[in-house]
Amino acid sequence: MSEDLYEDELDVSFPAGPRHPMAARFRGYLPVVVDVETGGFNAATDALLEIAATTVAMDEQGFLYPDHTHFFRIEPFEGANIEQAALEFTGIKLDHPLRMAVTEEHALTEIFRGLRKSIKANGCKRAILVGHNSSFDLGFLNAAVLRTGIKRNPFHPFSSFDTATLAGLAYGQTVLAKACQAAGIEFDGREAHSARYDTEKTAELFCGIVNRWKEMGGWMEDYD
Numbered sequence: 001m002s003e004d005l006y007e008d009e010l011d012v013s014f015p016a017g018p019r020h021p022m023a024a025r026f027r028g029y030l031p032v033v034v035d036v037e038t039g040g041f042n043a044a045t046d047a048l049l050e051i052a053a054t055t056v057a058m059d060e061q062g063f064l065y066p067d068h069t070h071f072f073r074i075e076p077f078e079g080a081n082i083e084q085a086a087l088e089f090t091g092i093k094l095d096h097p098l099r100m101a102v103t104e105e106h107a108l109t110e111i112f113r114g115l116r117k118s119i120k121a122n123g124c125k126r127a128i129l130v131g132h133n134s135s136f137d138l139g140f141l142n143a144a145v146l147r148t149g150i151k152r153n154p155f156h157p158f159s160s161f162d163t164a165t166l167a168g169l170a171y172g173q174t175v176l177a178k179a180c181q182a183a184g185i186e187f188d189g190r191e192a193h194s195a196r197y198d199t200e201k202t203a204e205l206f207c208g209i210v211n212r213w214k215e216m217g218g219w220m221e222d223y224d
Contacts, residue, residue, distance in 0.1 A: 020123025029128040035199040039082030043143040047076035050195035053201040066203035072107035134160035
């Protein structure tokens with residue numbers, strides 16, 4: 001994938017002086033939790049139907065918490081494949097009068113605009129995607145960026161944090177609902193497979209795991 005699809009200006013060196021705690025925690029990357037709902041498993045051919053992105057913030061004690069969620073329902077791109085099984089799994093009704101879907105370009109432009117503000121506010125240089133089975137979400141995000149020709153993508157093009165892996169380590173669970181249950185996070189199966197709901201629950205899970213690691217002494221604020 002061409003490097004000119006990613007925003008070079010985000011990879012600048014940090015200014016002299018103390019770094020923002022969030023930038024120090026993840027080597028200059030701002031974790032942003034993303035979930036997509038799609039028309040299948042092939043990012044190149046199957047429709048992107050929903051996308052949500054939740055930013056993560058840090059309190060004065062260095063603990064993470066979910067901050068703001070951006071959410072859009074997406075119009076399938078021209079020629080997109082949509083499997084009926086995928087619609088039945090997610091419960092998405094493409095012809096619902098209240099769906100109010102927008103184009104991929106509109107959704108990504110608005111999400112990226114908000115993320116760049118969060119990146120700057122946290123002294124970071126780029127966002128890094130957090131997802132439950134993150135390669136799936138990153139693959140669909142990158143495919144949509146390529147289709148739309150958007151050149152100011154704040155996300156790292158291939159690195160990500162996978163909460164399925166993290167939850168497997170922390171709780172011995174890799175399914176989102178079961179991992180949340182093990183972490184003491186309320187999870188309503190009736191709301192699952194909505195991009196907004198799954199993103200916000202994944203954000204809670206990610207923050208909980210990172211915070212638990214901090215409480216156990218696994219990360220100290222003065223690390224560089």
